[in-house]
Amino acid sequence: MQKALTYAADHADQQVSELLEWLRIPSVSADSNHAGDVKKAAEWLAKNLRDIGMAHVEIMPTPGHPVVYAEHIRDAQLPTVLVYGHYDVQPPDPLELWDSPPFEPVIKDGLIYARGSCDDKGQAFMHVKAAEAWIKGEGQLPLNLKFIIEGEEEVGSVHLSQFLEANKQKLAADIVVISDTSLFAEDVPSITYGLRGLAYVEVELTGPNRDLHSGVYGGGVHNPLNELCRLITNLHDADHRVTLPGFYDAVRHLSDEERAGFASLPFDEAGWKAEVDVAETRTEAGYTLLEGITARPTLDLNGIWGGYQGEGAKTVLPAKAGAKISCRLVPDQQPDDVAEMLRKYFEENTPSTMKLRFTALHGGHAAMVDIHHPAMQAASKAMEGVYGRKPVFTREGGSIPIVADFKNILGLNTVLMGFGLDSDAIHSPNEKYGIDRFHKGIEASVRFMEAFANR
Amino acid sequence: MQKALTYAADHADQQVSELLEWLRIPSVSADSNHAGDVKKAAEWLAKNLRDIGMAHVEIMPTPGHPVVYAEHIRDAQLPTVLVYGHYDVQPPDPLELWDSPPFEPVIKDGLIYARGSCDDKGQAFMHVKAAEAWIKGEGQLPLNLKFIIEGEEEVGSVHLSQFLEANKQKLAADIVVISDTSLFAEDVPSITYGLRGLAYVEVELTGPNRDLHSGVYGGGVHNPLNELCRLITNLHDADHRVTLPGFYDAVRHLSDEERAGFASLPFDEAGWKAEVDVAETRTEAGYTLLEGITARPTLDLNGIWGGYQGEGAKTVLPAKAGAKISCRLVPDQQPDDVAEMLRKYFEENTPSTMKLRFTALHGGHAAMVDIHHPAMQAASKAMEGVYGRKPVFTREGGSIPIVADFKNILGLNTVLMGFGLDSDAIHSPNEKYGIDRFHKGIEASVRFMEAFANR
Numbered sequence: 001m002q003k004a005l006t007y008a009a010d011h012a013d014q015q016v017s018e019l020l021e022w023l024r025i026p027s028v029s030a031d032s033n034h035a036g037d038v039k040k041a042a043e044w045l046a047k048n049l050r051d052i053g054m055a056h057v058e059i060m061p062t063p064g065h066p067v068v069y070a071e072h073i074r075d076a077q078l079p080t081v082l083v084y085g086h087y088d089v090q091p092p093d094p095l096e097l098w099d100s101p102p103f104e105p106v107i108k109d110g111l112i113y114a115r116g117s118c119d120d121k122g123q124a125f126m127h128v129k130a131a132e133a134w135i136k137g138e139g140q141l142p143l144n145l146k147f148i149i150e151g152e153e154e155v156g157s158v159h160l161s162q163f164l165e166a167n168k169q170k171l172a173a174d175i176v177v178i179s180d181t182s183l184f185a186e187d188v189p190s191i192t193y194g195l196r197g198l199a200y201v202e203v204e205l206t207g208p209n210r211d212l213h214s215g216v217y218g219g220g221v222h223n224p225l226n227e228l229c230r231l232i233t234n235l236h237d238a239d240h241r242v243t244l245p246g247f248y249d250a251v252r253h254l255s256d257e258e259r260a261g262f263a264s265l266p267f268d269e270a271g272w273k274a275e276v277d278v279a280e281t282r283t284e285a286g287y288t289l290l291e292g293i294t295a296r297p298t299l300d301l302n303g304i305w306g307g308y309q310g311e312g313a314k315t316v317l318p319a320k321a322g323a324k325i326s327c328r329l330v331p332d333q334q335p336d337d338v339a340e341m342l343r344k345y346f347e348e349n350t351p352s353t354m355k356l357r358f359t360a361l362h363g364g365h366a367a368m369v370d371i372h373h374p375a376m377q378a379a380s381k382a383m384e385g386v387y388g389r390k391p392v393f394t395r396e397g398g399s400i401p402i403v404a405d406f407k408n409i410l411g412l413n414t415v416l417m418g419f420g421l422d423s424d425a426i427h428s429p430n431e432k433y434g435i436d437r438f439h440k441g442i443e444a445s446v447r448f449m450e451a452f453a454n455r
Numbered sequence: 456m457q458k459a460l461t462y463a464a465d466h467a468d469q470q471v472s473e474l475l476e477w478l479r480i481p482s483v484s485a486d487s488n489h490a491g492d493v494k495k496a497a498e499w500l501a502k503n504l505r506d507i508g509m510a511h512v513e514i515m516p517t518p519g520h521p522v523v524y525a526e527h528i529r530d531a532q533l534p535t536v537l538v539y540g541h542y543d544v545q546p547p548d549p550l551e552l553w554d555s556p557p558f559e560p561v562i563k564d565g566l567i568y569a570r571g572s573c574d575d576k577g578q579a580f581m582h583v584k585a586a587e588a589w590i591k592g593e594g595q596l597p598l599n600l601k602f603i604i605e606g607e608e609e610v611g612s613v614h615l616s617q618f619l620e621a622n623k624q625k626l627a628a629d630i631v632v633i634s635d636t637s638l639f640a641e642d643v644p645s646i647t648y649g650l651r652g653l654a655y656v657e658v659e660l661t662g663p664n665r666d667l668h669s670g671v672y673g674g675g676v677h678n679p680l681n682e683l684c685r686l687i688t689n690l691h692d693a694d695h696r697v698t699l700p701g702f703y704d705a706v707r708h709l710s711d712e713e714r715a716g717f718a719s720l721p722f723d724e725a726g727w728k729a730e731v732d733v734a735e736t737r738t739e740a741g742y743t744l745l746e747g748i749t750a751r752p753t754l755d756l757n758g759i760w761g762g763y764q765g766e767g768a769k770t771v772l773p774a775k776a777g778a779k780i781s782c783r784l785v786p787d788q789q790p791d792d793v794a795e796m797l798r799k800y801f802e803e804n805t806p807s808t809m810k811l812r813f814t815a816l817h818g819g820h821a822a823m824v825d826i827h828h829p830a831m832q833a834a835s836k837a838m839e840g841v842y843g844r845k846p847v848f849t850r851e852g853g854s855i856p857i858v859a860d861f862k863n864i865l866g867l868n869t870v871l872m873g874f875g876l877d878s879d880a881i882h883s884p885n886e887k888y889g890i891d892r893f894h895k896g897i898e899a900s901v902r903f904m905e906a907f908a909n910r
Binding site: 030031032091093097155182198202207208209211213214218219220223226229230232234236277278279280281282284289292293296297298300301304307309310312314315316317318321323324352353354397399427429430 | 770
């Protein structure tokens with residue numbers, strides 16, 4: 001493995017410059033105007049995979065954005081690692097809050113500022129460069145390697161499960177590895193064993209058939225904005241618990257051991273609050289902040305709109321009001337069930353003064369991985385090799401629905417070996433990723449392949 | 456007067472074509488990008504007033520948009536009528552809902568479709584053409600006439616009260632006449648004796664210092680959108696009454712006589728609902744629909760925004776949420792007092808998890824005019840002359856704050872002789888005004904001048 005590590009170290013600058021090139025392609029999957037850029041990002045990656053020596057590389061179409069697939073089978077007797085990642089990125093808005101253009105990467109204080117630098121181009125690319133280190137440095141990989149890098153993760157991986165169904169044979173492997181999560185803290189190597197799921201819906205209320213003068217009609221026509229606020233407000237109680245009927249029924253309760261584990265983690269609550277500049281946190285009664293953001297389900301508004309949002313005062317009584325609502329889920333809540341609970345709630349509570357349009361946008365299952373799995377132990381050894389200390393096992397509040405799909409469709413467990421930080425501001429203006437973490441990630445991937453090959 | 460009426464009838468087509476010319480100027484006072492157009496609309500009107508023979512015309516500057524002033528003093532012994540109107544218009548958005556461009560007037564089935572056709576260019580212009588009919592038809596006006604046509608009515612007439620203060624002498628008159636209200640129904644001549652006031656505010660809540668990933672922070676950071684909805688929802692109770700402390704304290708109660716008067720009006724509730732396509736109305740408990748929309752105070756959201764409003768699903772926990780809120784007021788509620796009640800409410804109820812920015816945008820007093828005033832009787836006679844039947848006296852839900860200012864600053868009562876219809880969709884897409892009502896309005900103005908001169 002030493003030659004691979006040396007090769008990786010010797011090519012540190014080139015690894016970064018290649019990543020910057022990829023980050024310049026605005027592969028925003030949610031915005032149909034960027035469909036061409038998404039395709040370009042896929043082609044760029046396919047070329048890079050060929051250049052490093054992956055035996056077989058192809059861009060596989062889906063009904064939406066394509067999947068970049070690559071494989072290198074050294075010996076059928078050796079274990080096979082399937083690396084998953086995504087080359088699409090979140091929309092960059094609000095643009096005016098970026099200090100530098102989201103798709104013109106800037107390096108400052110060892111950080112790469114660009115949309116996708118951390119989520120997930122930067123992290124997915126670490127494994128590509130680790131494979132290169134083995135192939136070019138050692139002359140061969142220590143095991144069989146497959147890549148499946150998709151272009152629809154930020155829009156709910158809408159076509160990936162059917163892609164897995166259709167390619168079970170091709171994707172056969174022993175373990176999935178994903179780097180799309182965070183370190184517990186900059187200096188705390190960590191491996192994520194739990195993820196939250198997601199149920200995302202959109203609601204629109206229509207009252208009158210047009211925007212009305214609030215003086216002429218106010219007091220007679222029911223205002224969709226006021227009513228939407230009421231329907232949303234009634235989804236929480238004073239203890240900040242979700243009141244949606246049935247919402248907690250399937251929630252797997254936290255064991256005392258697990259809660260003790262959370263309590264033992266070096267979680268800097270004051271630093272966490274300072275980093276987002278809130279005087280006070282807001283968590284479901286009876287749970288700690290760390291539990292609230294990683295192991296308990298939530299219901300949040302992601303967007304709301306209606307009426308006049310421009311300059312000055314327009315005395316309008318609007319015809320329509322809309323909102324995007326999403327729930328973070330935990331085992332064993334089912335995304336479709338929660339979406340249906342929301343549909344039922346809005347259908348039963350929308351008053352006869354208006355009409356409802358309800359759309360379930362997408363969902364994803366929560367996931368848990370056994371920390372005693374040999375691959376988790378190999379990852380632990382790799383992280384220890386990089387950081388000189390054993391990693392902690394944590395849960396994350398974000399969702400990677402695909403992890404549940406890998407389990408359900410391919411029967412594969414997933415190792416979540418992420419190097420992000422909360423401060424990387426993924427999904428926000430000025431997303432960034434540390435160059436040092438990028439390189440540590442490459443080394444960790446090199447070491448993981450070795451450790452898992454010798455499991 | 457016969458010659459004036461004949462002149463008006465003979466020039467019907469020209470009156471319309473001149474109005475269309477004026478409507479082509481997008482004088483949107485709320486949008487600073489249209490400042491130049493607002494000025495152009497003022498200059499167009501000034502020229503028209505000179506052309507019809509008004510002795511003195513000038514465009515008088517204000518700290519905002521200018522006022523067009525004109526006067527024609529025939530004889531100091533004669534009574535003086537001061538006509539008020541406004542040449543600015545509401546923003547036209549949402550543009551996509553217009554069947555024809557808002558500033559390219561189209562005539563269909565006897566209706567002029569354009570922003571401002573009814574509110575208020577079309578109605579203000581009737582008096583200009585009535586003056587022309589007297590001057591050109593009879594050779595002279597029957598009384599002294601002054602025009603004050605402003606450019607800031609749609610943004611709360613922010614500078615008009617100080618303009619009145621500064622020009623008391625110049626504006627001296629016996630009565631103010633305004634056509635900026637509606638007929639009770641197409642075939643029901645009516646004179647408005649009551650108007651609602653307005654208190655309009657904007658609220659913004661800021662939670663975290665940036666938009667956050669709802670998975671990473673959800674369950675820990677208090678969501679400004681959810682909280683804004685809660686604060687707004689708590690402003691009404693289950694009886695649809697406003698719960699803002701003190702809100703109803705100054706409300707002048709409706710007398711039994713007045714309520715009987717409302718009950719006797721030919722109000723077509725089914726038609727009203729059908730026209731805006733609502734299955735059910737929503738009025739404060741204990742009051743009729745007609746009372747709710749004309750004689751009772753309200754609190755409505757005019758706009759709300761925050762988070763992601765684009766295509767697809769963005770899992771963001773937004774940093775900010777904002778809303779525009781306005782109250783329609785009745786005698787004797789004070790706009791500033793109500794705005795302060797709202798400020799107090801939001802300041803006292805915004806939780807320590809977020810910051811509040813509260814802005815009182817503008818307000819206007821409610822107004823009532825004595826129906827026994829000689830000018831009201833002259834207006835009644837004029838309407839009867841046009842329609843062949845006595846007009847009904849009604850109240851309107853809209854606000855013309857300036858009516859209270861005329862009373863308080865100039866000591867003048869106001870005759871509200873409007874020819875709009877609720878179906879004219881003022882403040883909405885496809886605003887329109889009936890050509891027949893435009894001409895009836897010109898005739899009514901001609902007859903009013905005669906009747907008030909001989910009062």
